[in-house]
Amino acid sequence: MSGRPFTLLSAEAPTAEGAGRATFCINEPTEAAAFVRTLVQSKAMVTRIFNNDQLRAPDNAPIARTAPLASGDEVSLQLVPTHAPGPMTAAPVTVLYQDPFLLAVDKPTGLLVHGDGTAAQTLTARVQGHLVRQGSAAVPQALHRLDVETSGIVLFSLAEETQPAFDALIAGDGLTKRYYAVIEGTLPKSRDTWLTIDAPIARDRHDARRMRVGRTGKPSVTLVRTLGVKGGRSLLEVELGTGRRHQIRVHLAHLGYPLVGDTLYGGVRDPQGLHLHAHEVRLTHPVTGERLSICAPLPEQLVTFGGNIARTGIPR
Numbered sequence: 001m002s003g004r005p006f007t008l009l010s011a012e013a014p015t016a017e018g019a020g021r022a023t024f025c026i027n028e029p030t031e032a033a034a035f036v037r038t039l040v041q042s043k044a045m046v047t048r049i050f051n052n053d054q055l056r057a058p059d060n061a062p063i064a065r066t067a068p069l070a071s072g073d074e075v076s077l078q079l080v081p082t083h084a085p086g087p088m089t090a091a092p093v094t095v096l097y098q099d100p101f102l103l104a105v106d107k108p109t110g111l112l113v114h115g116d117g118t119a120a121q122t123l124t125a126r127v128q129g130h131l132v133r134q135g136s137a138a139v140p141q142a143l144h145r146l147d148v149e150t151s152g153i154v155l156f157s158l159a160e161e162t163q164p165a166f167d168a169l170i171a172g173d174g175l176t177k178r179y180y181a182v183i184e185g186t187l188p189k190s191r192d193t194w195l196t197i198d199a200p201i202a203r204d205r206h207d208a209r210r211m212r213v214g215r216t217g218k219p220s221v222t223l224v225r226t227l228g229v230k231g232g233r234s235l236l237e238v239e240l241g242t243g244r245r246h247q248i249r250v251h252l253a254h255l256g257y258p259l260v261g262d263t264l265y266g267g268v269r270d271p272q273g274l275h276l277h278a279h280e281v282r283l284t285h286p287v288t289g290e291r292l293s294i295c296a297p298l299p300e301q302l303v304t305f306g307g308n309i310a311r312t313g314i315p316r
Helices: 030-039 043-051 123-134 163-171 247-254 300-311
Strands: 006-012 020-026 076-077 094-098 102-107 151-157 176-184 194-197 200-202 211-213 221-231 233-240 276-284 289-296
Touching: 006 030, 006 247, 020 030, 030 043, 030 076, 030 163, 094 289, 094 300, 102 123, 123 151, 151 163, 176 300, 194 247, 200 247, 211 247, 221 247, 221 300, 233 247
Parallel strands: 151 276
Antiparallel strands: 006 020, 020 076, 094 102, 102 151, 176 233, 176 276, 194 221, 200 211, 221 233, 276 289
């Protein structure tokens, strides 16, 4: 890709038979260590890669960290999992995007992303089972979380070598998330215009399950606009300016509009559960340079608002 110091030419995930491999073309003169550092965004990972001779020339000879790389050179990075696969299940997952570095899946409501010390099923175990059935030896690591009650997109790193690059992307606000939420009533002056909620969020000292708006909290910004109103309920489009625990739920409850089904923050109980769905993530892939927009389909509790969503031109 133009303007990038390297271009990914091909990539294969690791299997039980051996390491995976990602092959790059160098686009500008550099040193081997500088190329790897730009790719993986972690000094510790750079050290691991060269200590294990994971950067190879076309003849498979190891490349030293001080070796010069010329424009047009091809190099390969071996992808070697160092962790054993975790628990896995045969339950299916809905895959929205997959390459040897990144996997996006659609999490149903009521499913944990990670284990909590109980025997409860997890999305991570389902993803591990999916990879094993594909013949991949990759060990997935969730790059972010969704509350157990929230449905929608969860991203997983599939290569240990490039996970720090995704972590840096997220830490640097390079990941944009868009949600749909349903509230009782209507927000004032937010129909087709964005309302900014700028209020710090802290832990609730009286209930460990909850967060709250408070002066001692971390800066938190949420953008919301109303897409439609039906049956006394409003469908909101939500974008996060920050990523605090329970941020959308806390901010809307603070305004007096808790989400439908969010009994923790004062919402009305609903048989379909919490009406909050992570619909889209947008990012520039740190390995391929591709600009990605990944969308999850509407869950059952939002289908009634499908017409409002379609009229906005938002992908369903």
